[in-house]
Amino acid sequence: MNALSLLSARIVCRLVSSSFIVRRTIWNRSFGSDDRFEFVMEPYKKGLERSESCEFESLRCDDLSVRRGFLEDSKTDAGKVLEVLKQDGPGFDTLVALDELQLKVSGVLVREVLRGILRSINVLNKTQCAKLGYKFFVWSGKVENFNHTAGSYHMIMKIFAECEEFKAMWRLVDEMTEKGYPVTARTFTLLICTCGDAGLARKVVERFIKSKTFNYRPFKHSYNAILHALLGIKQYKLIEWVYQQMLLDGHSSDMLTYNLLLYARCKLGKLDQFHRLLDEMARNGFSPDCHTYNILLYVLGKGDKPLAALNLLNHMREVGSDPSILHFTTLINGLSRAGNLDACKYFFDELSNNGCTPDVVCYTVMITSYTVAGEHEKARELFDEMVIKGQLPNVFTYNSMIRGFCMVGEFEEAYTMLEEMESRGCKPNFLVYSTLVSYLRNAGQLSEAHKVITHMVEKGQYAHLVTKFKGYRRC
DNA sequence: ATAGGGTTAG
Numbered sequence: 001m002n003a004l005s006l007l008s009a010r011i012v013c014r015l016v017s018s019s020f021i022v023r024r025t026i027w028n029r030s031f032g033s034d035d036r037f038e039f040v041m042e043p044y045k046k047g048l049e050r051s052e053s054c055e056f057e058s059l060r061c062d063d064l065s066v067r068r069g070f071l072e073d074s075k076t077d078a079g080k081v082l083e084v085l086k087q088d089g090p091g092f093d094t095l096v097a098l099d100e101l102q103l104k105v106s107g108v109l110v111r112e113v114l115r116g117i118l119r120s121i122n123v124l125n126k127t128q129c130a131k132l133g134y135k136f137f138v139w140s141g142k143v144e145n146f147n148h149t150a151g152s153y154h155m156i157m158k159i160f161a162e163c164e165e166f167k168a169m170w171r172l173v174d175e176m177t178e179k180g181y182p183v184t185a186r187t188f189t190l191l192i193c194t195c196g197d198a199g200l201a202r203k204v205v206e207r208f209i210k211s212k213t214f215n216y217r218p219f220k221h222s223y224n225a226i227l228h229a230l231l232g233i234k235q236y237k238l239i240e241w242v243y244q245q246m247l248l249d250g251h252s253s254d255m256l257t258y259n260l261l262l263y264a265r266c267k268l269g270k271l272d273q274f275h276r277l278l279d280e281m282a283r284n285g286f287s288p289d290c291h292t293y294n295i296l297l298y299v300l301g302k303g304d305k306p307l308a309a310l311n312l313l314n315h316m317r318e319v320g321s322d323p324s325i326l327h328f329t330t331l332i333n334g335l336s337r338a339g340n341l342d343a344c345k346y347f348f349d350e351l352s353n354n355g356c357t358p359d360v361v362c363y364t365v366m367i368t369s370y371t372v373a374g375e376h377e378k379a380r381e382l383f384d385e386m387v388i389k390g391q392l393p394n395v396f397t398y399n400s401m402i403r404g405f406c407m408v409g410e411f412e413e414a415y416t417m418l419e420e421m422e423s424r425g426c427k428p429n430f431l432v433y434s435t436l437v438s439y440l441r442n443a444g445q446l447s448e449a450h451k452v453i454t455h456m457v458e459k460g461q462y463a464h465l466v467t468k469f470k471g472y473r474r475c
Numbered sequence: 476a477t478a479g480g481g482t483t484a485g
Contacts, residue, residue: 218477228478256478263479291479298480329480361481368481399482435483442484 070108077103078112085117085132094132098139105143107152113140114155121162122463130163150181154190161194169194182215183208185229193233201238209245223251227260239264253284259291266299274299290321294330297323301334306343309335313354325356329365336369344369360386364397371404379404395421399432406439411448414439422459430462437469 080101088094103109117133137156141148153176160169169191176183188208195201208214209222216225223246230239243261246253253261258281265274281288288296293316300309309331313323328351335343348366351358358366363386370379383401386393393401398421405414414436421428433456440449457463 224478231478259478289479294479324480326480331480333481359480364481394481396481403483429482431482438483438485 070106074106074108075112077101077109078116081109081113081136082116085113085136088128088132088135094135095139098136105140105146107149110137110140110148110152111155114152114159118155118159118162121159123467126163130160130165130168133159134168148181150176150184150187153181154186157187157190161190164194166194177211177213183211183213184215185225188214188226189229189233192230192235192238198238201235202241205238205242205245209249219256220254221251223249224254224256224260227257231260231263234267236264236268240268253281255286255289255291258286259289259295262292262295266295266302271299271303290324290327293321293323294327297327297331298334301331301343302337304335304338304340304343306335306340306346309347323354323356325351325359325362328354328356329362332362332369333365336365336372339373341369341373341375358386358389358391360391360394360397363391364394364400367397367404368400371400371407374407376404376408393421393426395426395429395432398426398428399435402432403435403439406436409443411436411440411443411445428456430465430468433462434469 080103081098084094084097084101087097113136114133117129117136121129133156137148137152140146153172157169157172160166160172173183173187173191176187188204191204192201195204205226208226211222214222214225216222219225219228223242226242227239227246230236230242239260243257246257258277261277262274262281265271265277281292293312296312297309300306300312313327313331316323316327328347332344332347335341335347344366348358348362351362363382367379367382367386370376370382379401383393383397386397398417402414402417405411405417418428418432418436421432433452436452437449440446440452453466453469457466
């Protein structure tokens with residue numbers, strides 16, 4: 001019995017049995033809140049304490065403190081540069097002022113300055129940010145004993161992308177090529193992300209495929225590199241097109257190509273084509289590997305076929321490809337999308353019997369499963385449990401919890417969660433704010449929604465994304 | 476060494 005025949009077996013089964021459910025240890029809320037805070041802060045502190053706690057290794061300690069000093073100096077210098085750039089305008093010679101700072105220009109300094117500019121971009125200052133960024137980029141590139149890296153090219157390209165200076169991005173790619181910098185998947189991704197229409201995106205792909213300077217390592221050929229980059233930015237439809245180009249160009253698929261295509265087709269929901277490719281793969285003598293199994297588990301989960309998934313897991317063990325925590329997480333995620341919470345719970349309990357330990361991703365997926373199934377209290381319990389077990393919630397976890405509180409209308413608790421993540425050094429991303437704002441708006445709490453946006457902008461974050469809130473109106 | 480698991484709401 002192989003995986004392919006298992007998959008085509010249309011076994012529909014829901015595992016609804018409370019006997020599978022092991023009662024979890026529940027966070028004892030009588031712990032003082034300070035205990036809890038300390039507990040959670042611990043892992044974040046670890047990273048900070050490393051340089052202080054190595055007094056017995058004086059050599060390492062010196063290295064680290066020198067390095068830290070250099071980083072801090074670079075940040076201070078970057079601040080000075082940004083101050084100078086702010087004064088740019090008629091009657092102020094920015095380039096002379098930059099020279100007068102007499103700074104030691106380093107890669108770190110350039111990165112910090114460009115990062116600073118990137119952070120400050122908003123709707124109103126785009127043109128100015130692009131101009132200043134480029135002015136600094138050119139200036140620093142001329143400093144003696146300093147050369148830009150491909151990384152700094154990518155940063156200025158990112159600034160141009162945010163400022164919608166697309167032609168300037170292309171000029172930079174030409175410049176990179178002329179000067180012999182490696183044009184990589186990162187360069188490709190930056191360009192493709194700014195393509196509003198499919199036609200333009202195809203042109204970018206064509207240019208990279210034909211390019212003789214495209215550095216597509218570690219992949220065997222540029223097609224796989226491009227397919228992989230497209231998967232990373234969820235451009236599934238383009239993946240199909242690139243795949244067709246690849247075949248027209250006379251390349252044959254390898255294991256990576258098949259897996260990338262399978263992934264794209266399952267994300268597009270094209271299951272017929274998915275199965276066709278799976279058959280073709282088998283015909284060409286390729287056996288499913290751990291990546292393929294992962295995709296298959298997702299498909300079985302999303303198709304609400306827990307029994308078939310169970311069989312596939314057994315099959316994996318038989319062929320010596322033991323399922324890992326990744327496989328269980330993928331499966332639970334799929335089952336959650338199918339709305340089969342009982343099966344999610346079953347496999348979440350089952351993974352420990354398979355030598356796996358749930359990590360932050362797995363807990364987050366399970367918390368999300370409870371949340372979308374409307375079992376917010378269970379989600380809260382699991383959140384507490386993961387903290388006890390030493391798994392550090394991240395921005396995905398917090399977003400899921402915040403969404404849960406919003407769904408049950410507990411906005412005060414959602415704000416508390418937001419404050420908590422901020423105080424623990426977990427920086428909210430745009431999506432976290434977007435979640436809060438959407439739910440507040442839908443609940444008719446417009447002024448509260450506005451407060452969240454103001455809070456976000458005051459934090460100095462994502463000002464350029466304000467217009468991307470759903471139903472945004474200037475008010 | 477090199478590819479693999481998780482986000483809105485509509």
